[in-house]
Amino acid sequence: MAKKENTAPAFPKETYMFWFENMLLQRLFEEKAGQLYGRQKIKGFCHLYIGQEASTSGAVTALEKGDKWITAYRDHGQPLALGTSPNAIMAELFAKQTGVSKGKGGSMHMFDKEHGFVGGHGIVGGQVPMGAGLAFAEQYLGTKKLCICYMGDGAVRQGAFHEALNMAMLWKLPVIFVIENNGYAMGTAVGRSSNVTELYTLGESYDIPSESVDAMLVENVHNAVKSAADRARRGDGPTLLEFRTYRYKGHSMSDPGKYRSKEEVEEYKQRDSIEAVRETILKNGFATEEDLAKIEERINQEVEASVEFAETSPYPDASEAFKDIYVQADYPFIMD
Secondary structure, eight states: OOOOOOOOOOOOOOHHHHHHHEEEEEHHHHHHHHHHHHHHSSOOOOOOOTOOTTHHHHHHSSSTTTEEOOOSSOSSHHHHHHOHHHHHHHHHHHTTTTTTTTTSGGGGOOOGGGGGGOOOOOTTTTTTHHHHHHHHHHHHTTOOOOOOEEGGGGGSSHHHHHHHHHHHHTOOOOEEEEEEEEEETTTTTTHHHSSOGGGGGGGGGGGGGGEEEESSSSHHHHHHHHHHHHHHHHHHOEEEEEEEEOOSSHHHSTTTTSSSHHHHHHHHHHTTTHHHHHHHHHHHTTOOOOHHHHHHHHHHHHHHHEEEEEEHSSOOOGGGGGGSSSSTOTTTTOOO
């Protein structure tokens, strides 16, 4: 008799339901943000995370409260995944005083200390040594906490990336470096800008345990981050993870994405991480189609409420330009 295949889900119901809601919030929020950008309600740069949601949601369930998160300028997904209010993020996109960065950062510079999110950074690769520095602080203070540092595939061509990896491994810092490889950096395929296309192997140059992860599956993200976190908390040092993911939209809202085919985009959409979790939930009887539809409606209402909140919030007063510059409020170089 043939052995019966074990089809039990890899994680409990609560985890899958969390992932579904968490990723769906990111997706619906950003779809709305894209619409508002088209209506010129949101201005400046805007880099959407649509398609990459598993990279954050899977990591949230693998890490602990008190761990630090840092990323580049595609930074709406992380704070939403961590629990920052959609109201505060939408208001920031509208450049309003009630925004998570008081309307001063906009799309590219979100920051939420309460939830451990340390930005949102506009300089390509600039956040990588900062992530190592955050990890050094945790090590120095003996907190047993860590820093997860996200970057795009384009950032690995920056010298700061290599300097940070070298020092992180030398000092065995509790940091997880994550390369979100969506294939194109700003708009150039990885193979056209790097001799090394298996980006995780760059960590091996510094003896850092490194691996490639299919990040279209949230379970894979959780497992890889959990393993790396355990290593960091033991004091064994950093890990480098290359998340193979995909963005359905262009690099930014001004990018028509003509460097890739519609067929390629559709192929990745067939592997959508949210739909994969939805299928697991339904297959295992964790919820019904009606249950999931109600969740989606609730999240849609939450997103609509965030738009109303942003619309009705005030812009910062001009005096705010001189605040939050230095820790010392009366620093002499601040002009009145």
